[in-house]
Amino acid sequence: MSEWWTYTLRDFLLFSPRTYYRLFEIYNAAIWPAQIVAFGLGLTILALLRRATATRARLIAAILAGCWLWVAIAFHATRYATINTAGVYFAWGFGLEAALLIWTGVVRGRLAFERPADLASHAGLWIFLFALAIEPLVGPVLGREWRQVEIFGVAPDPTAVATLGILLLVTGRGRRMLMIIPAIWCAITGATLLAMKAPDAWIPPLAALLAVWLTVRQWRAARRIGRVESSEDARAASP
Amino acid sequence: MPQSRTLSRRTFLASLAAAGASSVLRPASAAAHPVAAAAAPGPFLTRPIPSTGEKLPLVGLGSWITFNVGDDMAARDSCAEVLRAFFQEGGRLIDSSPMYGSSQEVIGYGIHKLNNPPQLFSADKVWISSGARGPEQVEESRRHWGVAHFDLLQVHNLMSWEEHLPKLFAMKAAGRLRYVGVTTSDGRRHDDMERIMRSQPVDFVQFSYNVLDREVEERLLPLARDRRIAVICNRPLRRGDLIRRVERSPLPAWAAEIDCGNWAQILLKFIVSHPAVSCAIPATSRADHVRENVGASYGRLPDEAMRRRIVAHVEKL
Numbered sequence: 001m002s003e004w005w006t007y008t009l010r011d012f013l014l015f016s017p018r019t020y021y022r023l024f025e026i027y028n029a030a031i032w033p034a035q036i037v038a039f040g041l042g043l044t045i046l047a048l049l050r051r052a053t054a055t056r057a058r059l060i061a062a063i064l065a066g067c068w069l070w071v072a073i074a075f076h077a078t079r080y081a082t083i084n085t086a087g088v089y090f091a092w093g094f095g096l097e098a099a100l101l102i103w104t105g106v107v108r109g110r111l112a113f114e115r116p117a118d119l120a121s122h123a124g125l126w127i128f129l130f131a132l133a134i135e136p137l138v139g140p141v142l143g144r145e146w147r148q149v150e151i152f153g154v155a156p157d158p159t160a161v162a163t164l165g166i167l168l169l170v171t172g173r174g175r176r177m178l179m180i181i182p183a184i185w186c187a188i189t190g191a192t193l194l195a196m197k198a199p200d201a202w203i204p205p206l207a208a209l210l211a212v213w214l215t216v217r218q219w220r221a222a223r224r225i226g227r228v229e230s231s232e233d234a235r236a237a238s239p
Numbered sequence: 240m241p242q243s244r245t246l247s248r249r250t251f252l253a254s255l256a257a258a259g260a261s262s263v264l265r266p267a268s269a270a271a272h273p274v275a276a277a278a279a280p281g282p283f284l285t286r287p288i289p290s291t292g293e294k295l296p297l298v299g300l301g302s303w304i305t306f307n308v309g310d311d312m313a314a315r316d317s318c319a320e321v322l323r324a325f326f327q328e329g330g331r332l333i334d335s336s337p338m339y340g341s342s343q344e345v346i347g348y349g350i351h352k353l354n355n356p357p358q359l360f361s362a363d364k365v366w367i368s369s370g371a372r373g374p375e376q377v378e379e380s381r382r383h384w385g386v387a388h389f390d391l392l393q394v395h396n397l398m399s400w401e402e403h404l405p406k407l408f409a410m411k412a413a414g415r416l417r418y419v420g421v422t423t424s425d426g427r428r429h430d431d432m433e434r435i436m437r438s439q440p441v442d443f444v445q446f447s448y449n450v451l452d453r454e455v456e457e458r459l460l461p462l463a464r465d466r467r468i469a470v471i472c473n474r475p476l477r478r479g480d481l482i483r484r485v486e487r488s489p490l491p492a493w494a495a496e497i498d499c500g501n502w503a504q505i506l507l508k509f510i511v512s513h514p515a516v517s518c519a520i521p522a523t524s525r526a527d528h529v530r531e532n533v534g535a536s537y538g539r540l541p542d543e544a545m546r547r548r549i550v551a552h553v554e555k556l
Contacts, residue, residue, distance in 0.1 A: 006427055010478075014340045015307045016524070022311050082309030083340050 009195040015083045017196040021139075024148040024155065027079050031154060034074075038067065038153025042132040042162065049125075049169065052113035060113070061105020064163055067153040068098035075156060090185075094156070097163075097181040110174035120214035124168025127207055131162035138200045157204050160185045164211040176215060183208040281498050281538030283329050286517050288418070289467035290442045295360065297511040297536045299332030300325050300529065301473060301522035307340035308524075317524065319349035324526040326356045328533035334445075334471065334520045335384075336364040336395050337376055343383035351385050361386050362443075362471070364422060366395035370402020377410075391443055393420035397428055397435070404439055418442035424473050426454055436462050447474040448516070449481060450509045450553045460515040469517040472510050476521050481506055485556050497545060498538025503528070507535035509549045512542075 028035065041063050048056040072094035081087030105111040116122045135158045136149050152158040160182040167175045167182075186208035193201035285294035300321075308314035322333070335342045343363065350359060363380050365373045377392060392407050394400040400421055410416040420443030421435050429446070436444060436459070444463060448455050452474065463470045476482055485502045499505045503521070510519045521532045541549060 006425065011425070014304065014338075015309075016304055018524075019308050019311065019314065022314060023309060026311055079309070083307050085338075085340060 009191055013192070013195040014085070017198065019083055020192075020196065021144055021148045023079055023083060024150060025145065027075060027154075028147055028149065031074060034070075034154055035149075035151045038070075038151055039132070041067065042152045045128075045166065046132070049113055049166075054109055054112070057111050057113050058106050058109055060166065061101050061111050064166065065098040065101035065106065067159050068094050068101065068163070070154060071156050071159055072098065075154070090156075090188075093181055093185070097178070100178055100181075104174045104178060108174075110172055111170050112172045113169050114171050116169065118218065120218045121169050123210065123214055124165045127165030127168065127211065128162050129165075131158040131165060131207075135161060135203065138203065142199055156185060157189050160189075161204055161207040164207055168211055168214055176219075179211060179215065183212060284511075284536050284538075284540065286511075288442065288469045288517060290418070290469070295469075295518050296329055296331050296533070297516075297518050298330065298507060298533045299334060299360075299362070299471065299518045299520040300330055300532075301520040302333065302335040302342040302346060303339055303473075303522050304478070305522040305524040306335070306342035306345045308345055309341050314524075315345050315348050316352075317526075318345050319352045320526045321524060321529050322346070322349040322356075323353055324529045325533060326353065326358060328530055329536060330529070330533045331358050331360040332362055332391075332471070332518055332520065333359065334362040334473075335380075336366055337380055338364070338366045338395060343380055347383045347385040355385075359386070360390045362391040362393065362420075363389050364393045364395035365403050365407070366398055368399050370399050370406065373399075373403045373406055374410075388415050389417075391418040391420055392416055393422045393443060393445055395422055397421055397423055397431055400431075400435065404435075404441075408440070418469075420444055420469075420471075422446065422471075422473070426452065429454070429459060433458060433462060436466055436468060441468060443469045443471060443517075445471040445473055445520075448472040448510055448513075448519075449475050449477055450506055450550055451477070451481065453550075456513070460513060464515040470515055472516055472519045475507055475510050475519040476503065478522075481553070485553060488556050491552060493545070493548065496539070497541045500534065501531055503531050504535040505549060506553075507532060508540055509546060511535065512540040512546060 045060050045063055048060050052060065072091045076087050076091035076094055079087075080090065084090075114121070116125050132152050136151050139148055139150060140146050150157055152162045163182045164179060164186070167179050186204035190201055190203075190205035190208075193204075284297050286297060287294050305321075306318050308318060325333070333346060335346055337343065350356060361384055363377075363384065365377055365380075367373055367376045377389075381389060392410070394403045394407070404419065404421070407416060407419045411419055420441050421432065421439075422445035423429070423432050424445075424447050426447060432444060432446060435441065444459070446455055446459060448460070448470075449472070460470065462468075482502060485506070490499070490502060490505075494500070494505055497505070497508055499508060507519050507521065510516055519535075523529050523532060
């Protein structure tokens with residue numbers, strides 16, 4: 001792309017806000033009552049989180065993977081791709097995240113959940129609750145139609161934000177890799193909404209920034225503890 | 240879009256066309272349409288394509304964003320109504336691109352619904368980095384439109400133009416295409432555009448030109464005139480930003496002197512009054528706006544003094 005510095009976000013917007021939100025309206029009508037099932041799956045995740053055994057953790061990962069796969073096929077590939085040539089690539093990205101969740105969380109059982117104890121896990125729970133119950137209300141509160149509502153499990157934005165929240169509750173390795181695609185999606189959708197001058201454009205990028213910052217903060221704290229423990233071990237081992 | 244654009248064009252008077260544009264009788268379809276007939280009593284202005292003399296109305300129809308509505312059938316029908324109004328007003332040239340999402344399919348849906356209006360002048364683009372895959376993309380575009388062949392094919396944003404232009408010239412020589420062109424937008428790659436205009440036998444060029452973006456007046460427009468190349472102007476209303484800029488101000492009294500009943504017509508007449516310009520291609524998703532836009536093809540055009548007055552007035556707003 002020559003003279004790339006002359007391009008703005010708006011230059012990449014292929015559709016009008018009206019077309020974008022109508023897409024959700026038509027999509028919601030076509031998949032009804034999948035929204036209720038998806039919301040029920042969100043509540044199920046919440047219930048499973050209360051006492052997340054290894055089996056329950058696998059179940060949470062499976063539910064999330066199912067949601068990502070649904071959005072990949074039913075939304076991105078089938079609907080969004082009709083107005084955005086990048087929709088097919090988004091579908092592959094969401095499909096990849098579903099595969100990673102299955103591989104990491106279900107097959108290898110690498111996702112372990114603990115009751116919220118630190119800032120990151122508390123924030124993760126609230127981010128998930130926000131994506132499940134509050135984020136769908138933002139559009140109608142801003143004046144968009146109820147029929148255009150975006151719901152966790154079937155719409156990409158609340159699904160990505162909720163996943164980031166759940167991953168903040170995870171202990172153990174593997175979660176950082178699972179955060180990459182949801183965080184990238186939050187940046188892409190934030191840019192799209194910003195180009196459309198949507199007042200709620202800041203929500204997904206802010207959720208992603210918060211999740212990344214909390215993860216880095218948690219990781220640094222763990223490294224500090226690791227260093228202290230190893231130096232104490234060294235002191236104890238010395239004659 | 241703002242409601243102030245919907246002012247009546249009752250002030251239209253029968254008048255002479257400005258230099259370079261020729262007036263013809265009102266299109267029969269427009270006269271048959273009561274709204275159109277009431278809206279535009281002036282002479283209908285066209286300008287010849289320099290390479291053939293074929294006459295084109297001064298206002299065409301763009302499809303960037305506005306026609307990319309996907310599978311939304313209500314929106315597709317609404318776009319078909321925009322096309323219906325466009326043809327009823329006398330419009331001909333519709334411009335699209337494979338880059339515009341579903342726009343080509345939506346245009347195809349609309350013109351099929353309108354029984355393939357014979358006055359259609361189909362202008363599309365090739366937009367792919369691989370020259371070898373250009374013909375395949377052109378064929379796919381043609382299927383989307385549902386036309387036997389395109390009237391005009393342009394290399395979109397000069398992408399791989401060295402590879403695409405020979406293929407387009409070959410299509411033209413074989414009778415499968417009538418005109419060949421190249422496009423750019425928003426002031427980009429004007430040096431390359433100038434080089435192509437000087438070295439290649441293109442029939443059309445397309446670039447951005449409006450009352451605030453006038454860089455092309457320096458080199459490209461005079462060169463197009465010298466080289467006898469038709470000019471299509473995109474971004475004529477800066478994607479609606481110009482309308483939003485001026486709509487708060489009342490229509491100047493001098494608008495009547497150039498037979499303009501609303502701001503859109505003033506802004507469009509500024510563009511098409513340049514003698515090197517063949518047509519402007521505003522995009523819209525509303526039938527009432529397309530009627531207003533094509534209304535700029537009627538009546539008197541601004542002379543040089545009036546053009547300067549329009550610039551000065553808009554720059555102050």
